[in-house]
Amino acid sequence: xxxxxxxxxxxxxxxxxxxxxxxxxxxxxxxxxxxxxxxxxxxxxxxxxxxxxxxxxxxxxxxxxxxxxxxxxxxxxxxxxx
Numbered sequence: 001x002x003x004x005x006x007x008x009x010x011x012x013x014x015x016x017x018x019x020x021x022x023x024x025x026x027x028x029x030x031x032x033x034x035x036x037x038x039x040x041x042x043x044x045x046x047x048x049x050x051x052x053x054x055x056x057x058x059x060x061x062x063x064x065x066x067x068x069x070x071x072x073x074x075x076x077x078x079x080x081x082x
Contacts (some may be wrong), residue, residue, distance in 0.1 A: 006030050011075065012028070021060065024071040033071070041069065048073075 048059035
């Protein structure tokens with residue numbers, strides 16, 4: 001779906017109900033090598049967990065593997081915001 005400086009965004013489907021989500025995938029190596037990168041990502045996750053508003057993207061899940069961190073977020077239609 002998209003790519004940024006530190007993450008790629010993939011379209012994913014939940015098997016149980018075929019619901020579509022966006023998955024924002026961060027490589028730990030890229031994040032941890034950036035000044036304040038780890039702290040910035042933790043801050044982003046904590047803020048998104050607290051937000052609940054119809055005009056803001058919803059965070060559903062956070063997964064971590066040895067090399068990556070994945071945020072499962074609401075899939076939004078309409079293209080990119082610049």
